[in-house]
Amino acid sequence: MTAAGNKSPVKLPNEPEITPQIVAEHGLAPDEYQRVLDIMGRPPTMVELGIFSAMWSEHCSYKSSKVWLKKLPTRAPWVIQGPGENAGVIDIGDGQAAIFKMESHNHPSYIEPYQGAATGVGGIMRDVFTMGARPVANLNALRFGDPAHPKTRHLVSGVVAGIGGYGNCMGIPTVGGETNFHAAYNGNILVNAMTVGVARTDRIFYAAAAGIGNPLVYVGSKTGRDGIHGATMSSTEFNEDSESKRPTVQVGDPFVEKLLLEACLELMATDAIVAIQDMGAAGLTSSAFEMAAKGGLGVIVELDKVPMRETGMNPYELMLSESQERMLIVLKPGREDLARRIFEKWELDFAVIGHLTNTERMVLSWHGDIVGDIPIPPLVTEAPMYERPWTLTPLPAEIEASAVPAPTDLKASLLTLMGCPDLASKAWIWKQYDHLIMGNTAIRPQDGDAALVRVPGGHKGLAMTSDCTPRYVQAHPETGGRQAVAEAWRNITATGARPLAVTDNMNFGNPTKPEIMGQFAGAIMGMVEACTALDFPVVSGNVSLYNETEGRPILPTPTIGAVGVIDDIAKAVGSRLTKAGCALVLIGDTRGWLGQSLYLREICGREEGAPPPVDLAVERRNGDFVRGEIAGGRIAACHDLSDGGLLVGVAEMCLAGGTGALVTLPANIGAPHAFLYGEDQGRYVAATDDGQAFLAAAAAAGVPAILLGYAGGQALVVEGHLTLPLDELRAVHEAWLPTYMNSAT
């Protein structure tokens, strides 16, 4: 078969004329459609229009965000592959690479929480194993609406079950993440899923096609009618009709994905693969397109050869279906039988559905007729890219500690905070995730600032975390962006691991509004500063815009997923306080910053003020010191201070390890409630055997540190202020989520 050149393709029976209404339904603006006409030199067929619509959707093209994403630092000596592939790749030594990415599945999860979340997990795992890595861990960052909102309980229940249902069956441990609640997410929850995998550095697979005439192979599940136009759906705002979009949510089958994982890894151990790409958003369209475009080649796809789940499917549906658990592979010539045997062993579909050409065109055939013929380069180079107007959020006025009332009862205030939705134990969630399978989980959820997983077959550990404080980003996006990166870096540091790289999941509202675009721009500016200052490049990411319902945007949420490495996992520490008699040392300066603190929100009912500033030089200095002390074996447990401040941090260490603490407030600290609940950045609490030696080492390094007290007993005591038995603290901390989930709607 040869390419059709610029001849008009055949029209299918019942194919409608392209009207302005059909164009609008495909999410293309009139000027964008004019570009389509200019590229094609004729009106497109329906399947061609569908392809432009998907490829130029916000989800696939990053048309509003690209100009900003380019500003992020993406290089470092240890970066093997930065953004632009299925996932980022970093060198972790010994010929091994960590491959990871975070991706959102927000809109589908709101419409159908179980399947939406499940297929989000399935999709991100495919992104990672497509590149040759066996996934070793999953994380997820979830943001739900107000617990009092009538839909929230149902969404939490469905999303958590969906994440567990998929990850548990795949046999990949789900080891970490975060969960927040805020009314701004009432109509638009966030489900951000991250997967980390490990591969050999000389066995990494990419998407760029090569070799004219090489066969294009389809493997995995059959194609059905699910998820058609998912990419376009997730690129628009929600309204009251969104419920009717349920059929655009994909349905996942983790069992098939498990088979696909094993089959792909088995094939990858041979030399048969030229290029491989999973079929994610925009399905066959984007996978075939990206493989050909990255290779500078053309492709012929014989759509009638695609394995179909239903009868009567047409080219439009086949190209735009987002059926799950499918991969597209370019094989070396003559390797078809070898590959077919592997996929048939795993009881998966295998079909040669086309081949590569030198035409730089994507040609679609259907029972011998050409039904689509699109030039590939202009669809990429002429893709819309917008420099949308943006207005930065001004920095709110600082709130002095003196303007924030002290609690009438310190104990009651601590119990309120430890039992509030954002700080309460999330055990109800993570106990539904298999976090132990593979036998490599060294730091479990709630036992450390980052999860820690052994790299199979050795002594190295990968530390991983996901972080964002949306209320800080809302108050001042630049500070919030900086803080999200710094906290991720700090969480990895607190285990003793070296932070290496970041994956970002940018969740924002409608980018055509200048203030929303300004939030995006501001967050990126802050992230650029922090990633640069901390040598913490961004290697992969995902953008989710239009997170609005009826015009109300979410809190701007640039979720930062991060990975670090520790060469000897036996030297890593968690945050569990287990050893009575250890000295507790506070590292970093405390001003008592209460603006945007959880104390201000939960105790005073105010969401106000400037968020705590992040001094990146101080952050680095303090973190490098802490990491060095952990490496030297001088820290038994370590916890960074973030939401809730010092007292909450110490309380969390006590609960995790089942050991109490006696804290003596130093002199000259100003208002105790600001000292105890302020959310100043760049701080850690470390437990150490020799407090005085530790303080001396800190002083020598120019790092502020003070002795807080000692571990021991079965109560959290702040001398002269508070005595709280751990059992009482634990009961409150652990009660909220199960009680909430079990109460009637």
Next chain:
Amino acid sequence: MKAAVLVFPGSNREGDVAQALELITGRRPAMVWHGDGDFEKTDLIVVPGGFSYGDYLRCGAMAAQSPVMAEVKRRAAQGVPVLGICNGFQIVTEAGLLPGVLMRNAHLKFVCSDVHLKVETSQSLFTNRYQAGQVIRVPVAHAEGNYFADADTLKALEDRGQIAFRYCAPDGTVDGPLGKQANPNGSINNIAGIFNETKTVLGLMPHPENAVEPMFGGTDGIGLFEGIVEALS
């Protein structure tokens, strides 16, 4: 000791148990594909955890009909020890090697957590390294671990000492509210694992293979594997 670990489509803890066996016996077990009804002779057969056949139809029901399980049944009848863990417990039960059934957890959710187990007897090749009444800590990870058997079967199991492990409080309490609280799935009589009549087949829901290294879940599972090695060497 030579061990075989079965692999079904959807098995996912075969690597964990292979890793534990290798660590403790110094010998990598043979991995046996579900379609292989004629695998090499081994001293022990392990049916591992996972979601064989996607848990379609009923957990373990399809795997129980596979060619390899027909062979496992033949060898079990000859006295070759069989260890079924989690989904493997479901499979050997569906295959008729053990009585009873594993139902959906009482709270209907998947549960992954450390649990405490009371070792009911040391008189078996699987438990000879433990003391009767000893409490060990190992994790569970399942959605269908709620063991049930009718009253007659249950009585027979209890009378013949076929209960291997029960869920218990950290101090060993099995009865009363503490015992109930310690039961992660609603299992009858807090049963976590049972033997066949000859105590050559053990099925259990918890994962001793995930408790064999101090940093990665503790070491309380080691005794089970060491006991098997000792009994079979």
